[in-house]
Amino acid sequence: MMNTQPKLLSREQRRRLVLGAYMGYVGVVILWSISTALSSGWFFAAALAVGALMVYCYTRLLFKGGFWLLANAPDAQLDERQRYARDNAYRLAYAYASSAVMLALLYWYFASDIQKVKLWLPSTENELLATFWGFWLLLTTLPSAVLAWIEPDPITD
């Protein structure tokens, strides 16, 4: 059976990494937008630093922690417990992702329909790309992140 080595990280560490990875992406987008608007080198440097932190969180969680492999491995490479945990994570990820999509669509409707309140919608090429990559990142990593979030602490001897 596949050795995913999830025992290297405690649940609390994994949850911090999940939050760091997703919040990191939001931070990069915001800092990058500010640096572009103000032509500021400081904000650009801050965006790079947060980006590096985000990459560290993803790498440590998904690859070193083994959760990417666990969430995407063929059934034949998983034992019964791993397969159950993986499938359960996909079920939860499906519920979260579908709710997020429906809420995003509702937001899009109200933001484009209500003229009095100026709500943000992606309109420039950079904003559309940032939203697309965020969306893509969420869809490709959400089952792994849910798995990392819900797996219990490793049993220590």
Next chain:
Amino acid sequence: MSNKYELPQLHIAQNRRRAMVVLQHSLGFAVVAMFLATPPERFPLWILVVFIAAMLGQMVLHTTMAIAIRNLAQRPVDQLDELERTWRDQAFVMAFRMVGWALTVSWLYGAVAVLMGWWLPQAEQFWLVLWAIGMMVYGLPTSIIGWRMPDLSE
């Protein structure tokens, strides 16, 4: 099988369940396509009648399927046996991947459409798009279970 969760017994053969899945989702796609292709200012009443009938048809097909598969997609996990849980969870894995691809392609089209001025649904067509996506997302795990679950002998 668990007997904590009583549902009406309804046996539908696998090939008929598959036909129901095709019909349910074809109805959705056909009506949405017809609706979007009709300009709102020339919106005939008969399309509205057909649309409502098709929505009801989709809901009836979905509910019938849910009963035929013993509502596996929504039942609490402690009321499922091992085999039922396997069918249910594998359906969610497939559904997540299918919806992920569909949304990625839709988003790519949407982004290009914004930049190039291609067709996008208008505000008055929004609720229809929301309905279509909601129905697809909500009903897909049930449809996948109905499609894949073999005939039960009992």
